[in-house]
Amino acid sequence: MHPEPRGPRDPHATAAALLPLVGGADNVRSVAHCVTRLRLALADRERVRDAELRALPGVLGVVEDGASYQVVLGPGVVGRVAAAFEALLPGAADTAGELARRGAELKARQKERNATPVKAGLRRVANVFVPLIPALIGCGLLAGAAGLLRNLRLLPGLTPALTALSAAFMALIAVFVGHNTAREFGGTPVLGGAVAAVVVYPGVAQVTAFGAPLVPGQGGVLGALAAALLGTYVEKWCRARLPGTLDVLLTPTLTVLVAGLATLYVLMYAAGEVASAVGTAATWLLATTGAAAGLLLGGLFLPLVMLGLHQALIPLHTTLIEQQGHTVLLPLLAMAGAGQVGAALAVYVRLRHDTSLRTTIRSALPAGLLGVGEPLIYGVSLPLGRPFLTACAGGAAGGAFVGLFAMLGTEVGATAIGPSGWALFPLLAGDRGLAVVAAVYGGGLLTGYVVGFAATYLFGGLRGTGVVGAVCDSEGHEPRPADRPGPRPASPR
Numbered sequence: 001m002h003p004e005p006r007g008p009r010d011p012h013a014t015a016a017a018l019l020p021l022v023g024g025a026d027n028v029r030s031v032a033h034c035v036t037r038l039r040l041a042l043a044d045r046e047r048v049r050d051a052e053l054r055a056l057p058g059v060l061g062v063v064e065d066g067a068s069y070q071v072v073l074g075p076g077v078v079g080r081v082a083a084a085f086e087a088l089l090p091g092a093a094d095t096a097g098e099l100a101r102r103g104a105e106l107k108a109r110q111k112e113r114n115a116t117p118v119k120a121g122l123r124r125v126a127n128v129f130v131p132l133i134p135a136l137i138g139c140g141l142l143a144g145a146a147g148l149l150r151n152l153r154l155l156p157g158l159t160p161a162l163t164a165l166s167a168a169f170m171a172l173i174a175v176f177v178g179h180n181t182a183r184e185f186g187g188t189p190v191l192g193g194a195v196a197a198v199v200v201y202p203g204v205a206q207v208t209a210f211g212a213p214l215v216p217g218q219g220g221v222l223g224a225l226a227a228a229l230l231g232t233y234v235e236k237w238c239r240a241r242l243p244g245t246l247d248v249l250l251t252p253t254l255t256v257l258v259a260g261l262a263t264l265y266v267l268m269y270a271a272g273e274v275a276s277a278v279g280t281a282a283t284w285l286l287a288t289t290g291a292a293a294g295l296l297l298g299g300l301f302l303p304l305v306m307l308g309l310h311q312a313l314i315p316l317h318t319t320l321i322e323q324q325g326h327t328v329l330l331p332l333l334a335m336a337g338a339g340q341v342g343a344a345l346a347v348y349v350r351l352r353h354d355t356s357l358r359t360t361i362r363s364a365l366p367a368g369l370l371g372v373g374e375p376l377i378y379g380v381s382l383p384l385g386r387p388f389l390t391a392c393a394g395g396a397a398g399g400a401f402v403g404l405f406a407m408l409g410t411e412v413g414a415t416a417i418g419p420s421g422w423a424l425f426p427l428l429a430g431d432r433g434l435a436v437v438a439a440v441y442g443g444g445l446l447t448g449y450v451v452g453f454a455a456t457y458l459f460g461g462l463r464g465t466g467v468v469g470a471v472c473d474s475e476g477h478e479p480r481p482a483d484r485p486g487p488r489p490a491s492p493r
Contacts, residue, residue, distance in 0.1 A: 011077065011080035011081040011083075011084045012084045014056070014057075014058045014073070014077075014081050014084070015081050015084035015085040015087075015088055016084075016088065017056055018038075018053070018056065018059075018071065018081070018085060019085065019088050020049075021048065021049045021052050021053040021056065022040060022042060022047075022048050022053065022069065023042060023043075023044060023047030023048055024047070025088065025089050025090055026043070027042050027043050027044055027047050028040055028041075028042060028043075028089060029041040029042060029043055031082060031085055031086050031089070032082070033078045033079060033081075033082040034078070036060075036072055036073065036074055036075055036078055036367075036372065036374040036375060037063065037070040037071060037072050037073065037078060037374070038070065038071040038073055038078055038081060038082050038085065039068050039069075039070050040068070040069045040070070040071070041068060041069075042069050045069065048069065050062065053071070055356070058073060058077065058081075059071055059072070059073065060072040060073060060074055060360055060363070060364055060375040060378060060379030061375070061377075061378030061379040061380075061382075061383065062378070063378055072374060072375055072378045072379060074363065074364060074367060074375045075367050075372050075375075119307075119309075122309065122311040122312050123311060124184055124185065125225075125311065125312075125314070125315060126311035126314050127180070127184045128177060128180040128181050128184050128225065129177070129180075129221075129314045129315060129318055130314070131180060132173070132176055132177070132180070132318070133416070133417060133418040134418075135169050135176075136169075136318075136321065136416040136417060136418065137416040137418050137419065137427070139165070139166045139167075139168075139169045139170065139415075139416070140166070140321075140414070140415035140416030140427045141415075141416070141426055141427065142162050142165050142166035143162075143163070143166035143167070143325075143415050144415060144426060144427060144428075144429065144434075145162055146159050146162035146163045146166060147429075147434075148434065149162070151433075151434075170321070170322060171200065171217075172200060173220075173221060173224075173318070173322065174196045174197065174199040174200045174217070174220065174221060174223070174224035175193045175196055175197045175200070175224070176193070177196060177221045177224040177225055177228065178192040178193045178194070178195055178196020178197065178224045178225075178227060178228035178231075179192050179193035179196070179228075180192075181196070181224070181225055181228035181229055181232070182228050182231065182232050182235075185228075185229060185232045186232060186236065187228070187231060187232030187235045187236065188235060188252075188255075191231055191232075191235060191252055191255050191256065192228035192231055192232060193228075194231075194256055195227045195228055195230070195231035195255065195256055195259045195260055195263060196223075196224035196225075196227045196228050196231075196263075198227070198260050198263055198264060198268075199216075199217065199218070199219055199220070199223045199224050199227065199263065199268060200216055200217050201216060202216050204216055204218075204264065204268070207264050207265075209264065209265050209266075209268065209269050210269050214264065214268055214269070215272075217322075218268045218269070218271075218272040219267065219268040219269070219270070219271030219272040219274075219275060220271065220272075220275050220319055220322045220323065221315060221318050221319055221322060222271040222274055222275050222315065222319060223263065223267050223268050223270075223271030223272065223275075225315070226263075226267045226270075226271055227259055227260075227262075227263040227267055228259075230258075230259045230262055230263070230267070231255050231256070231259035231260075234254060234255045234258045234259050235251060235252075235255040238250065238251040238254050238255065239251055275319050275322075275323060276323075278316060278319050278320065278323075279319070279320060279323045279324060282316075282320060282328055282329065283328075286328055286403060286406035286407065286411065287406065287407060288407070289403075289407075290402075290403035290404055290405070290406035290407035291400045291403045291404040291407060292400075292403070293332070293399075293403050294332045294335070294398075294399035294400045294401070294402050294403025294404070294406070295396045295397075295399055295400040295403065296396070296399070297329065297332040297333055297399050297403075298332055298333065298335035298336055298339070298395040298396045298397070298398050298399020298400065298402075298448070299336075299392050299393065299395050299396030299399065300392070301333045301335075301336035301395060302336045302339075302340070302373075302377070302388070302391065302392050302395065303392065310333075313329065313333070314417065316329065317329060317330060317417040318417070320413075321415065321416070321417070324413070325413075325415065325429060326413030326414055326415045326429040326430070327413055327414055327417065328406070328411055328412065328413045330413075330414040330417055330420065330424070331402055331412045331413065331414055331424065331428070331441055331444070332399045332402055332403060333399075333420070334371065334420035334421060334424055334445075335394075335395045335396075335397075335398030335399040335401075335402065335444050335445070335447075335448045336373075336391075336392070336395035336398075336399075336448075337368065337371050337373045337395070337420050337421050337448075338394060338395065338398045338421070338444070338445045338446075338447075338448025338449050338452065339390075339391045339392060339393065339394025339395035339396070339397070339398060339448045339449075339451065339452035340368060340373045340376050340377060340381060340391040340394070340395070340452065341365065341368045341369060341376065341421075341448070341449055341452065342391070342394045342448060342449040342450060342451065342452025342453035342454075342455075342456065343376075343380075343381050343387045343388075343390050343391035343394060343452045343453065343455070343456040343460065344361050344364070344365065344368065344376045344380050344381065344387075344391075345361075345365075345449070345452075345453050346387070346390075346452070346453045346454075346455075346456035346457040346460060346462070347361065347380055347381070347384065347387055347456060347460070347462060348361045348362075349457065350456075350457060350460070350462040351462060357380065360375075360379045360380060361376070361379075361380055363375070364376045364379055364380070368421070369421050369422050370419075370421045370422055370423045371419050371420030371421030371422070371423050371424065372421075384460070384461070384462075385461065386456075386459070386460050386461040387456045387460045387461075387462075390452060390455035390456040390459055390460045391452050391456065393451060393452065393455040394447075394448045394449070394450075394451040394452020394453070394455060394456075395448055395452070396451075397447050397448060397450075397451035397452075398444040398445060398447045398448030398451070399444070399448075400447075401440075401443055401444045401447040401448075402440060402441065402443075402444040405440045405443075409432075410430065410431075410432045410436060410437070410440055411430050411431055411432075411437075412428065412430050412437050412440050412441050412444075413428070413429045413430055413437075414427045414428060414429065415427045415428075415429050421445070422445075424441070425438060425441070425442075428441055
């Protein structure tokens, strides 16, 4: 008798089955969810019945991140299950706010104990840029549509309008970065936006710094980030020292004055030099060592995600998009997802008797093809151990393929960050035409699929019996996924 398939099921049934397995309603302090995971703050971790929970139909994996116990359910499912789960908690309508508050306090204390300064800093910087991703995606698609219409000489009356819609956000992105920076670091968001706005104000061309006139937009998002950080520091300093009667007038004035002058005469120039260096370095890296750079970036991205260090790349992507119109790093990093898909397919083929795991793979593959890799990582490759490493090998091969073509003069970029996999095709850009760029990117995905599959099939530690490192029990049943050996999933954040 095989385990019950772990495919989609009614969210209310899933929630009802989950609740006793995590220790009951009195063990749940707070409930939240992201794109793929149900995040629970628990009073007593020992009350969780891990083996039964991992084998529950619909559960793709489990991740533990400090005080947060996270159940991987997949995109589109987790939101419905989270709502049903919250409804099962006693007094949910009355206590949701209190539960959220207590959970946030627990999470904050745990972060203070466990987070390194580097990870904490990267997380806060990521919090500045992540809210901008939907606008980057939308404007990137519009920019691509405008470019396609322009090349095909279609709808000439509509093309300028699409260009204006796609370019307006990028022209003012510094203001949004300043707003988010102040909010994240404890300042007044509108003051952060006001200080950062000077970076893109056309009148800065009348200001001379270091012997040369400033250029509107000089320093870009990095200058806006630095300006808003300085503004937040000035604001906090003023509020701690000025009496209430003067605080209302002087604090915002001094914040804009001091931080604004420093931005004009120091930060814009310095950030401009850094931003130029980022663009020059990325172009040089791909033009001279493209294959090696692609191999490293594609092969190391999954481990970077696990360590939380991938967040450092978000401002780099944004800077490149602002400077060049696209980021050349994202297509290389997207190859990691291709290696993950190839590895999962190899597991599916080799473990043909494991009905439960094969059902998980079938459920998670569509999301994996569209660049959402968490269900495959935490439900398949990472629990099995070695397939995670062979997935990295597939990503390295795909990255080397794309990087090789960059060395040969065909640069592949993305006009927005966020999507990857097949979802990145509408956002591709380059200097050789969309068809050529799409062909190179598609070739990289195919290389990642093939190498990830072959490496996992041959070297993934998947034994010919179809069961990883285990034999049937005395009644002839196959082990459940929770009983398979292999490392417990670590959190990527």
